[in-house]
């Protein structure tokens with residue numbers, strides 16, 4: 001059976017819940033708390049996330065603790081058969097903490113210390129912050145370790161960002177010493193002889209700046225700073241969770257991620273988490289033209305979250321109505337909340353949770369969507385939408401823990417992304433690695449192919465085909481593992497801008513695609529960047545497809561030319577190649593193309609590799625099909641991303657979906 005046990009022990013249900021801030025309503029608690037629990041239960045909720053920003057109510061002055069209100073909330077949850085996703089409060093700090101220990105506030109890259117305010121901005125090196133976090137987390141764990149409501153730990157909230165304070169600079173230098181051993185090694189790996197930037201003392205090393213004020217041209221430095229920052233977050237997470245792990249070893253820990261955050265290596269960070277969770281806020285438009293691209297982006301993010309551990313994950317936040325921070329706070333159209341929620345489940349989520357349960361009365365989130373509005377009753381349209389999600393989730397116990405079991409993988413690598421963001425040349429910022437990856441993903445999504453998003457460190461052996469567009473940086477032994485994967489029968493597909501630099505951002509000597517030259521059987525001699533009005537073509541399989549933006553001039557060595565350029569001085573040169581190596585094949589697409597070429601070419605590759613979509617031979621018509629499986633049964637989720645009725649054939653049966661409807665088909 002390909003199925004994981006439920007994340008919350010002995011609670012084999014889809015989790016349905018929301019971020020809940022009862023501490024904001026302490027003055028009205030007799031009127032509001034009981035009513036909140038009644039409304040939550042009635043909406044089919046079985047969990048609430050509490051305590052996320054509650055530090056100033058738990059410890060209003062240093063060393064003075066008040067857990068009575070939280071005791072009452074935890075008891076209420078337990079009495080009603082609900083679970084608490086209990087947060088550590090460290091994502092925002094009380095005023096006294098910043099006042100007494102200014103080192104806890106972050107310093108920006110211009111070396112300016114933040115004032116008190118906001119959230120998410122503590123220094124990860126600060127011994128004072130670590131100690132205060134240890135104390136409050138220990139007290140929480142000790143107090144609630146045997147409480148029947150305790151289901152899961154929600155560690156901090158949406159961590160991100162970096163700190164450039166003297167403590168962090170010191171830790172960065174220690175991290176570099178550990179990694180490189182000597183300044184000579186750093187000077188070589190960072191190529192500092194360029195512009196006379198050589199270091200002669202460790203103290204001379206400073207974190208990079210975003211403008212000309214300091215160092216921003218040594219790419220190895222910026223890469224290592226981003227890696228160090230990821231490690232800082234990991235180190236802080238370990239420090240925060242140490243008391244939780246010790247006192248409540250059976251309670252899983254998660255930290256809610258943001259799939260659009262590109263500044264941390266989430267694959268490294270996720271290794272620390274017991275379960276991945278993330279916060280999904282798609283900007284739905286309401287019609288097919290607007291919603292299909294939004295659905296693709298959300299699907300990509302969900303599959304990325306699945307790929308971090310290759311396991312089911314939790315949707316920790318989503319808005320039951322509009323958000324308060326997007327450019328346009330558009331309401332969900334009828335049926336949209338259920339579709340948004342089921343899309344997450346279809347891509348591997350074992351939960352649907354919202355931000356927020358009850359709208360705040362004041363401050364910046366008072367107009368963010370909530371299960372309970374300022375009106376305060378069950379009369380609202382949004383509340384009824386939440387009830388319909390609750391009704392549906394109650395029928396999905398069998399889906400809990402089931403897997404994607406994708407036979408196709410798409411590589412999205414954070415380090416490669418960072419290196420491409422720094423790359424000068426090509427199209428500068430329009431080199432756009434992530435946008436391009438999502439374009440390749442869109443083609444596979446429209447074919448209803450279950451895709452797992454992985455990075456260069458992940459095992460390739462379970463996949464029949466691996467797509468790795470723009471693998472500019474080849475890290476560690478990735479190229480060797482790709483070679484072995486192809487030799488053993490795998491299919492590997494990559495594109496222009498592959499195999500240029502190693503993991504310290506130094507160009508490979510002896511030609512590109514560097515250590516993948518044997519696997520791909522080509523030499524990439526030059527890269528032509530085109531103006532937006534320029535275009536070329538790839539002539540393949542009797543058709544001409546537009547090529548644009550980036551065209552690489554490659555020479556097949558052992559590879560066979562499948563397609564060629566149609567114009568310019570490189571007309572007739574290889575634009576698409578195939579190299580047979582051992583029992584497998586490696587393909588190279590030398591130019592950037594539109595979806596039409598990728599769709600036709602990828603169909604050939606998928607057919608050859610024996611990978612099929614969830615719906616066979618069913619062209620995309622606005623309905624997406626995704627599946628989860630326990631190895632015996634398949635749960636096929638059909639989701640209509642159009643605002644009109646659609647027909648689709650599944651296993652010979654014609655199924656009608658009304659606008660925005662979702663149906664589950666089991667086989």
Ligand SMILES: [Zn+2]
Nearest residue numbers: 123163165168
């Ligand atoms: Zn710092």
